[in-house]
Amino acid sequence: MEILHVGKMKIGGCLGCEYCHTKGEGKCVQKDDMEKVMPAYKEADMIVFASPIYYFDLTAQLSAAMQRVYAIGKPAAKKAVLLLSSGSAGTHDGAIATYKGILAFTKIEDAGIITAAGEENGSEAKLAEIREFAKKL
Numbered sequence: 590m591e592i593l594h595v596g597k598m599k600i601g602g603c604l605g606c607e608y609c610h611t612k613g614e615g616k617c618v619q620k621d622d623m624e625k626v627m628p629a630y631k632e633a634d635m636i637v638f639a640s641p642i643y644y645f646d647l648t649a650q651l652s653a654a655m656q657r658v659y660a661i662g663k664p665a666a667k668k669a670v671l672l673l674s675s676g677s678a679g680t681h682d683g684a685i686a687t688y689k690g691i692l693a694f695t696k697i698e699d700a701g702i703i704t705a706a707g708e709e710n711g712s713e714a715k716l717a718e719i720r721e722f723a724k725k726l
């Protein structure tokens with residue numbers, strides 16, 4: 590298992606320049622920390638996306654990392670999971686819609702979504718729920 594903290598990396602948004610699909614032959618024109626993420630996209634059987642909710646959506650850093658997969662078309666993974674934390678309840682819909690849209694587009698199975706809001710974040714009950722969930726993956 591490899592953990593990649595994309596929130597602490599420098600990952601630019603996709604420029605839509607099509608370099609990757611032309612001269613770049615699958616390589617992005619931007620030389621940034623996405624070079625650390627790409628091997629995982631190419632090799633991982635399963636991806637666990639985890640993000641706090643920032644303004645009703647995934648963080649900009651995770652969104653950029655998800656969109657930059659465009660360079661190689663789709664990840665190798667067969668399954669994915671989404672973990673979301675937020676300050677308030679009822680703020681996860683935008684992030685879930687993005688995740689589900691990307692999974693449908695790249696033909697990856699959704700193995701489950703866990704959300705936590707407010708005091709649930711880091712609580713023993715939520716951690717127990719995640720541990721039980723992880724055993725079934």
Ligand SMILES: Cc1cc2nc3c(=O)[nH]c(=O)nc-3n(C[C@H](O)[C@H](O)[C@H](O)COP(=O)(O)O)c2cc1C
Binds near residue numbers: 641646674678
């Ligand atoms: C820039 C920013 C935007 C945020 N936007 C939202 C939001 O739209 N809805 C919400 O419920 N919480 C929002 N929050 C709160 C975070 O989601 C919350 O602090 C975070 O999930 C806590 O997770 P952590 O304990 O894993 O860091 C925002 C926080 C920041 C810093």
